[in-house]
Amino acid sequence: MQMTGEKGNKLARVIPEGSLSDKLESDPKLDSTSQKRIGDQLRAMYDELVQQPVPDRFRNLLDLLEEKDQERST
Amino acid sequence: MTQPEPDLRDALLAAVPSLRAFAISLSGQIDRADDLVQDTLLRALSNLHRFEPGTNLNAWLFTILRNLFHSEYRKRRREVEDPDGSYAGRLKVQPEQGSRLDFEDFRTALAKLPHDQREALLLVGASGFSYEEAASICGCAVGTIKSRVNRARFRLASVLNVNDVDDLGPDSMTRAALQSSV
Numbered sequence: 001m002q003m004t005g006e007k008g009n010k011l012a013r014v015i016p017e018g019s020l021s022d023k024l025e026s027d028p029k030l031d032s033t034s035q036k037r038i039g040d041q042l043r044a045m046y047d048e049l050v051q052q053p054v055p056d057r058f059r060n061l062l063d064l065l066e067e068k069d070q071e072r073s074t
Numbered sequence: 075m076t077q078p079e080p081d082l083r084d085a086l087l088a089a090v091p092s093l094r095a096f097a098i099s100l101s102g103q104i105d106r107a108d109d110l111v112q113d114t115l116l117r118a119l120s121n122l123h124r125f126e127p128g129t130n131l132n133a134w135l136f137t138i139l140r141n142l143f144h145s146e147y148r149k150r151r152r153e154v155e156d157p158d159g160s161y162a163g164r165l166k167v168q169p170e171q172g173s174r175l176d177f178e179d180f181r182t183a184l185a186k187l188p189h190d191q192r193e194a195l196l197l198v199g200a201s202g203f204s205y206e207e208a209a210s211i212c213g214c215a216v217g218t219i220k221s222r223v224n225r226a227r228f229r230l231a232s233v234l235n236v237n238d239v240d241d242l243g244p245d246s247m248t249r250a251a252l253q254s255s256v
Contacts, residue, residue, distance in 0.1 A: 028228040034236045038227050039199055041234075042184075045177050046200035049095035055108060058090050058115065062083045065119055 082122075086115055089135050092201060096136060099196050100143055102185055110146075114139040133203065137211045140193065147189070183233040187226050194222035195230075 030038070093114060097107035117138050118125070125134055184192060190212075197208040198219065205223075209216040230236070 028225070030224075030227050030231055034231045035227055037236050038230050038234075041177075041180050042195065042199045042230075045180055045184075046095055046099065046196070048177070049098050050091045052091070052094065054087070054090050054094075057108070057112065059087060061112060061115060062087055066083050 085131055086118065086135075089132055090115075092132065093135055093139055096196060096201055097139060097143070099184070099200070100140075100189075100193060102181075110139055110142055113142050117142070130207065133207050133211055136197070136201070136203070140211055179234060180230075183230050186233060187229055191222045191226035191229070194219050195226035198223050199227075 090111060093111045094107055097110040097114075098104055101107050101110065114135060118135055121138075125131070184195075187195070193212065194208060197203045197211060198205060203211065205216050205219050209219045212219065
């Protein structure tokens, strides 16, 4: 907005360090504690999903495809 | 690492747990997620010639899954108008217990995010992809991913009252921080 360049310090407060040329500076920013809590919670939830046993259908599917492949190549 | 058959089978099988986690988190339904993962594997196998050896197999698989999810999502959207995302309605909602977080609250909050934000957050914050990888998976600019992740976090924090500074004040913020760090 103020393009005169002289009172540059007025603009400085808006831009956190490392903020890139993206739209980032207009986005809301979380404090690091909140960000960590969200991150921890997300990973905990997700890890629970990743830990679930793989359903047999996937193993069977891949085995089946592998057999077919071997048949074809012999 | 990228030799033909048995290794590939193992690599694909090894990718299944994270593909499932992503699919479940995206769709909110285990059955649908498993169908998505299965379609992803089939499509990957029939397009193997397009995979560049030495590049990240997981990222490639996630790209396929994400594209399948989106084309299906668009189809369903036409069938059923669902402004809130049917996803949200299917999830169990438990009564709020102050600002304490648990998975149900978290899942519900996650379900309320716009899908592009949810997807970006899942890729970067949960699946462990870099911003660059997530951008290539979603076919958008790195800055867009950063912005989506940032917005997603912010929204989650406000839905979950993690960030409610006015409400909590500095003292309870400190307490909250102590709680969460244990």
